[in-house]
Amino acid sequence: MDTSALTTLGHHLQSLRQARGLSLSQLASAAGIAKSNLSRLEQGGGNPTLDTLWRLAVQLHVPFGTLVAPINVPLGEEDGVQVRLIDQGQDTPQVDVYWMHCDAHTTRRAEAHTSGVREALTLISGALEAGPEDETVWLLPGQSLCFAADQPHLYRTHELAATLMLTITYDREKSAP
Missing domain, CATH: 2.60.120.10 (Jelly Rolls)
Known part of the structure; x- marks a missing residue:
């Protein structure tokens, strides 16, 4: 994903997490990823794998498409x-x-x-x-x-x-x- 797509994904991920009342630690732990990786992802950095994105969608109780909907490029x-x-x-x-x-x-x-x-x-x-x-x-x-x-x-x-x-x-x- 390019920088623009990562930034868009990060903002969307953060808003979904906050709307569900989850802290960074809670979501990271539930999805089995490091809190620092989740934080970096929400800030538009990192290089998330498809598995990481799927686990985040599952823990946020949203369809995968809802998580990645704002992105119109291949997911890496x-x-x-x-x-x-x-x-x-x-x-x-x-x-x-x-x-x-x-x-x-x-x-x-x-x-x-x-x-x-x-x-x-x-x-x-x-x-x-x-x-x-x-x-x-x-x-x-x-x-x-x-x-x-x-x-x-x-x-x-x-x-x-x-x-x-x-x-x-x-x-x-x-x-x-």
Whole structure:
């Protein structure tokens, strides 16, 4: 992320944290990150990983898209993976749509999302193995997969890079305003 995007993310993160009445220490501890890293992130510094952003969103009880909505650039490249929020639904249940690119020979392990969250992905190009860690499926362009994302899951490429559209649907009761 560039400096402008980091500054925007930091201000938004700070306002979400304060709106929930959490101190830096409380949020950092709950998300499993150092307080100094959270402080630096809120000040527009640092280089947050996708996992860090996901953990912060979970602890703030907001969809990932709500945390990153003000940013319109890819969320950095982490271990060969780039993610960009395309659109964030305003209805219930909350539905977010992302563009995702995985370089060749990449494995991206994702922590379990909150209860009731589902992911649906459609492969645009390349080849991709995805799904819950013990039930992965190989996809070719045009093929889709839907699974419960409230368990650890992964995205894996081999010789070919992969580009996909990823839709995350949050639990209807937990995404209600």
